[in-house]
Amino acid sequence: MGSSTSSPLPTRLNSSGVTEMDVVAAIAPSQSPPSGVRSIKAAVDGAAERLAGTATETPRLDAEVLMGFVLGWQRSRLFAHWDEDLGVADLDRFERLVERRMAAEPVAYIRNLKEFLGVEFFVDSRVLIPRPETELLVGRAAAWMDRRRKASASPLVVDVGTGSGAVAIGIKTMCSDARVIATDVSEEALAVARLNASRHMADIDFRRGSLLEPLGEPADLIVANLPYLSLEEYRALLHTSIRYEPRAALTDEADGLLLFEQLFLQVPGRLRPNGALLLEIGAGQSRSLERLASRYLTAFEPAVFSDYAGRPRILQLASPAR
Numbered sequence: 001m002g003s004s005t006s007s008p009l010p011t012r013l014n015s016s017g018v019t020e021m022d023v024v025a026a027i028a029p030s031q032s033p034p035s036g037v038r039s040i041k042a043a044v045d046g047a048a049e050r051l052a053g054t055a056t057e058t059p060r061l062d063a064e065v066l067m068g069f070v071l072g073w074q075r076s077r078l079f080a081h082w083d084e085d086l087g088v089a090d091l092d093r094f095e096r097l098v099e100r101r102m103a104a105e106p107v108a109y110i111r112n113l114k115e116f117l118g119v120e121f122f123v124d125s126r127v128l129i130p131r132p133e134t135e136l137l138v139g140r141a142a143a144w145m146d147r148r149r150k151a152s153a154s155p156l157v158v159d160v161g162t163g164s165g166a167v168a169i170g171i172k173t174m175c176s177d178a179r180v181i182a183t184d185v186s187e188e189a190l191a192v193a194r195l196n197a198s199r200h201m202a203d204i205d206f207r208r209g210s211l212l213e214p215l216g217e218p219a220d221l222i223v224a225n226l227p228y229l230s231l232e233e234y235r236a237l238l239h240t241s242i243r244y245e246p247r248a249a250l251t252d253e254a255d256g257l258l259l260f261e262q263l264f265l266q267v268p269g270r271l272r273p274n275g276a277l278l279l280e281i282g283a284g285q286s287r288s289l290e291r292l293a294s295r296y297l298t299a300f301e302p303a304v305f306s307d308y309a310g311r312p313r314i315l316q317l318a319s320p321a322r
């Protein structure tokens with residue numbers, strides 16, 4: 001699911017009775033923007049200063065990206081026009097966006113855009129913002145497909161919990177001969193995924209339903225980035241930008257393993273021999289998940305792959321030949 005690694009380790013809220021609203025109120029912007037700001041540079045400098053007092057770890061970058069967004073420019077173009085005056089309307093719009101960022105709203109939601117695998121995806125609060133580490137899942141899927149291609153023409157790949165559709169679209173783009181089905185329980189998420197698929201001209205069959213339930217035939221490869229934060233971990237992250245993302249995309253409301261267990265129960269009969277499950281997992285979940293998989297998918301062969309920081313982040317479970 002991505003959130004536990006792209007964000008720093010959870011800083012726990014230490015009072016048990018803190019509500020989401022309390023957290024929002026506590027970090028909402030209290031300073032007003034300085035008056036009389038006119039040049040692009042002065043506006044960016046002022047915003048970066050105010051953002052530095054908030055939860056963001058990249059105040060200056062955020063201010064520059066938001067200014068580029070307001071002006072419809074690449075960030076790099078700002079520097080050549082640093083001393084130019086900003087129009088009143090642009091300055092006003094910029095300040096309103098900076099205030100949203102000060103309240104910890106993700107830049108991706110403010111711009112309705114996130115880059116993933118080098119291309120742009122539409123995102124809003126209906127979907128999880130695709131995380132950079134999830135690119136590893138797509139890379140593993142493409143590598144598996146390359147090896148498998150000789151065995152099966154037009155292999156069937158299923159992306160479970162597709163959200164913005166980034167994983168499914170990434171796989172379809174890299175492996176155009178694959179048939180790709182993508183599922184999600186959220187109709188709202190599927191609307192965003194369909195929009196992205198149409199923008200990227202990716203032919204994907206989107207189906208609403210839980211995990212593999214909408215699947216009518218066995219797949220060759222099942223990939224999933226499921227909500228894997230425990231309820232406790234999720235609550236501890238509510239002071240971060242995560243609170244803007246769909247709760248159902250982040251936590252299983254239990255121990256973080258529940259949806260994996262439900263998925264394992266659904267796999268028999270829905271994965272072909274010599275197939276594979278590729279799962280993005282939380283950095284501390286590989287042992288528990290291997291144990292869980294060995295209970296339900298006895299003859300499957302596990303392999304764990306790490307991210308660039310050496311943390312185990314992908315569990316592959318290969319189905320037996322027969």
Ligand SMILES: C[S@@+](CC[C@H](N)C(=O)[O-])C[C@H]1O[C@@H](n2cnc3c(N)ncnc32)[C@H](O)[C@@H]1O
Nearest residue numbers: 001128130161162163184185186210211225249
């Ligand atoms: C962590 S997000 C992943 C989104 C996207 N695949 C990505 O990697 O950016 C998990 C997604 O799973 C969906 N989801 C949650 N429970 C599900 C279930 N039982 N069956 C199918 N999808 C589910 C959520 O709606 C959400 O879109």
